[in-house]
Amino acid sequence: MKQAVIENPVLNSPFREPSQHFVLEGREGITGEIAPGRRVSEYFIPIPRPKKRNAQLVIETIEQREENRLINQIRQRVGIWRQGKYPGITRVSSRLLEYWTNPEREKPLFFCQIEALETAIYLLEAAEKYGDRWILDELQAKNEEANPGLFRIAFKMATGSGKTVVMAMLIAWQTLNKLADRQNKLFSDAFLVITPGITIRDRLRVLMPNDPENYYRQRDLLPPHQLDELKKATIVLTNYHAFQLREKYQASKLARQISGMEATGAGKESPAEMVRRVCRGLGGKKGIVVINDEAHHCYRRRAETEEERLEREEKQEADKRNEAARVWISGIEAVQRKLGIRDIYDLSATPFFLRGSGYREGDLFGWVVSDFALIDAIESGIVKVPRVPVADNAMTDVLPTYRNLWEHIREDLPRKGRKTEAVSGAPKLPAELQGALHSLYGHYENTYRQWEASSTRTQAQTPPVFIVVCNNTNVSKLVYDYIAGWEKEIDGKTVVQAGRLDIFRNDDGQGGWLHRPNTILIDSEQLDSGEAMSDEFKKVAAREIDEFKQDYRLRFPEKDVNQIKDEDLLREVMNTVGKTGKLGEQVKCVVSVSMLTEGWDANTVTHILGVRAFGTQLLCEQVVGRSLRRRSYEPGADGLFEPEYAEVFGVPFSFLPCAGTNGASPPPKKVWRVRALPERAGARISFPRLTGYRYALPVDRLTAAFSEDSRYVLTTQELATWTESAPIVGEHSYTSLGDLRKEREQTVAFEIARLTLEKYFLDAEGGQQVHLFADLLGIAREWLRDQVRCHDNTFKQ
Numbered sequence: 001m002k003q004a005v006i007e008n009p010v011l012n013s014p015f016r017e018p019s020q021h022f023v024l025e026g027r028e029g030i031t032g033e034i035a036p037g038r039r040v041s042e043y044f045i046p047i048p049r050p051k052k053r054n055a056q057l058v059i060e061t062i063e064q065r066e067e068n069r070l071i072n073q074i075r076q077r078v079g080i081w082r083q084g085k086y087p088g089i090t091r092v093s094s095r096l097l098e099y100w101t102n103p104e105r106e107k108p109l110f111f112c113q114i115e116a117l118e119t120a121i122y123l124l125e126a127a128e129k130y131g132d133r134w135i136l137d138e139l140q141a142k143n144e145e146a147n148p149g150l151f152r153i154a155f156k157m158a159t160g161s162g163k164t165v166v167m168a169m170l171i172a173w174q175t176l177n178k179l180a181d182r183q184n185k186l187f188s189d190a191f192l193v194i195t196p197g198i199t200i201r202d203r204l205r206v207l208m209p210n211d212p213e214n215y216y217r218q219r220d221l222l223p224p225h226q227l228d229e230l231k232k233a234t235i236v237l238t239n240y241h242a243f244q245l246r247e248k249y250q251a252s253k254l255a256r257q258i259s260g261m262e263a264t265g266a267g268k269e270s271p272a273e274m275v276r277r278v279c280r281g282l283g284g285k286k287g288i289v290v291i292n293d294e295a296h297h298c299y300r301r302r303a304e305t306e307e308e309r310l311e312r313e314e315k316q317e318a319d320k321r322n323e324a325a326r327v328w329i330s331g332i333e334a335v336q337r338k339l340g341i342r343d344i345y346d347l348s349a350t351p352f353f354l355r356g357s358g359y360r361e362g363d364l365f366g367w368v369v370s371d372f373a374l375i376d377a378i379e380s381g382i383v384k385v386p387r388v389p390v391a392d393n394a395m396t397d398v399l400p401t402y403r404n405l406w407e408h409i410r411e412d413l414p415r416k417g418r419k420t421e422a423v424s425g426a427p428k429l430p431a432e433l434q435g436a437l438h439s440l441y442g443h444y445e446n447t448y449r450q451w452e453a454s455s456t457r458t459q460a461q462t463p464p465v466f467i468v469v470c471n472n473t474n475v476s477k478l479v480y481d482y483i484a485g486w487e488k489e490i491d492g493k494t495v496v497q498a499g500r501l502d503i504f505r506n507d508d509g510q511g512g513w514l515h516r517p518n519t520i521l522i523d524s525e526q527l528d529s530g531e532a533m534s535d536e537f538k539k540v541a542a543r544e545i546d547e548f549k550q551d552y553r554l555r556f557p558e559k560d561v562n563q564i565k566d567e568d569l570l571r572e573v574m575n576t577v578g579k580t581g582k583l584g585e586q587v588k589c590v591v592s593v594s595m596l597t598e599g600w601d602a603n604t605v606t607h608i609l610g611v612r613a614f615g616t617q618l619l620c621e622q623v624v625g626r627s628l629r630r631r632s633y634e635p636g637a638d639g640l641f642e643p644e645y646a647e648v649f650g651v652p653f654s655f656l657p658c659a660g661t662n663g664a665s666p667p668p669k670k671v672w673r674v675r676a677l678p679e680r681a682g683a684r685i686s687f688p689r690l691t692g693y694r695y696a697l698p699v700d701r702l703t704a705a706f707s708e709d710s711r712y713v714l715t716t717q718e719l720a721t722w723t724e725s726a727p728i729v730g731e732h733s734y735t736s737l738g739d740l741r742k743e744r745e746q747t748v749a750f751e752i753a754r755l756t757l758e759k760y761f762l763d764a765e766g767g768q769q770v771h772l773f774a775d776l777l778g779i780a781r782e783w784l785r786d787q788v789r790c791h792d793n794t795f796k797q
Helices: 069-083 091-100 111-126 133-146 163-180 198-207 224-230 253-259 271-278 312-338 374-379 405-412 431-453 455-459 473-484 524-529 535-540 542-555 566-575 617-625 678-683 738-742 745-760 770-786
Strands: 020-024 030-036 152-157 190-195 234-239 288-293 341-348 368-372 385-392 465-470 485-490 493-498 519-522 589-592 605-611 645-649 712-714 722-726 733-736 788-790
Touching: 020 374, 069 111, 069 133, 069 368, 091 111, 091 163, 111 133, 111 152, 111 163, 111 368, 152 163, 163 190, 163 198, 163 224, 163 288, 163 341, 190 198, 190 312, 198 234, 198 566, 271 312, 288 312, 312 341, 405 431, 405 605, 431 465, 431 473, 431 605, 431 645, 431 733, 431 738, 465 473, 473 485, 473 519, 473 589, 519 566, 542 566, 605 617, 617 645, 645 722, 645 733, 745 770, 770 788
Parallel strands: 152 341, 152 368, 190 234, 190 288, 288 341, 385 645, 465 589, 465 605, 519 589, 605 645, 712 788
Antiparallel strands: 020 030, 385 722, 485 493, 722 733
């Protein structure tokens, strides 16, 4: 079958039910054929597969294509009910649906948002009346199997499709119904919203009706006369870490061990005491509604089977996830026992069980009732189209080098307690990692120049953002120094050395640091847990923290920056990347020590590089999800969104398409001729003529004799010089090391001579024998000229 080339993947309006979709033909992938009607919910997720010469792009699947029977049946029943104008529900619910679906709305809601609420309303108010009690019974059975004693309903919505709006709609629907009929036990006006971290918890302040930026007013979810009514709702926002049982008494760990409290847990809160602390804001209300954001983190682990035995590193990751999930669901169970829970609504882009959870990896949560998948969001234009490498000219493995980057570089990077000496001094990265950075940066530079030249910059828009996700502090510091710059001792003074990626440099070009950095280094896991940062990370981020404190003083002179914790300051920077007028507005590159926080909703992310292992499918989607939010939500004349792209390297997807940026060429640059004007000859500035310097140098001289072993052949066998990336549908893009061709060979010789001097020619006190540099430079030039051979269209730079 001929490979489909699809120029524009957007087929449907985001505001109406999808009416057509691209056909997936078996394992052949996207055919380019457009079929009428909506895509059914299926049990597999397609990804671009690496292609070989003369072969088409194909689609891989985790399992055989299997229909999500329950979701499709619920979708069909809700569709019939929708066509019948929503019979059998309360007047309040009916008026809300009429308001949300009004075609004359100035701020129309996405169809996927309305469908989620339609499904929730149908299941609670209408299903039993219209012969669909069997749906509730099946959901009850699936919950009893996985969540005994709890009744959960999950909405699967792609990242960027507006889950926060759906939460606000759920709160408005429940609250207004409860206020209209206090005796109706179906509804509640008390809500516990649980998030996976502080970042999302803070962002969800928009769910509080009293918040100045609340979504009820901002997204026009309620008529003005009902906004004041909604303020009677009681809402508590928390992150699941709050469910951890705390120590009731202040005592050192040693004292607790001596007293026996450490072993028995006697000094900790009881679950009931924990609930009183977390839910104090609910004022003792009973029968509450729980809303879980990013609910794939909340599950009850089953005993693992023999087939699920994990490798050591995989088991460590799985144990960490399972412990977090245990704390989360145990907290909900404690709330159920203490206060009673009326309903639990889960929202997630990826409500799947992971490897090590005791379930089959990739299994969908059994209580999912609606599905708006990533491919649906792409075809509706709601999210950016992710692109990943599918081919390059160094394919020695099944996957292109920059798709499966970690496998090529893992042994050459420092771990905790191993190769830590590589972190000090000039940053030295594996060749494949340098190649990936420079290739992706070259593509970013085109995007950045387009942004510079566009009118959006004059409208105070923030620049595109490049993300690097690393596995530990040592690796992230190494990558950060390479990108942004590093410090070197010269003659007893600390001199800042320039970063290798020009737009991301933090040096000022004069041996110092910029006061407002272009690149930041963060540990999002530490920042999001609410716990104090480790001493290790504080040491690495000390200069960055000081710089942002200076910036904070300038922006907010009336506030005392010394009263702000370092963690809070860095969290503010991280959360405001891409936001005009905030601390993080100028940041162009984020180097993260751990996975970037879910809920980190910068819509300016265009490029992502993964420098870590991705042991689970969810980790891949979590990283890519950071780049899916669109910049523009203005539909064109045809009512459709223009496609936006994002570029992702180093994330070996096994169940998700990958990200990229629009591959359009930047506009041609203006060329200005600089010359002296004859009529301005009188303003000429002249300088003394310098005839030379005289130095007293040691007489040591270096010469070199080359042999057969000195020969060096450059090929694409070890390092790709170009990479092709592709989405499921849409434009392909190409990245290359073309920016390195701009470097002169003289620069290459200087760099080789410098590195050789730093590594091999130090005096007894560890200082560089700089008088040998000229000889080393001559040797480097000779070696480059006579001993280096370029094959496969490679080049010496």
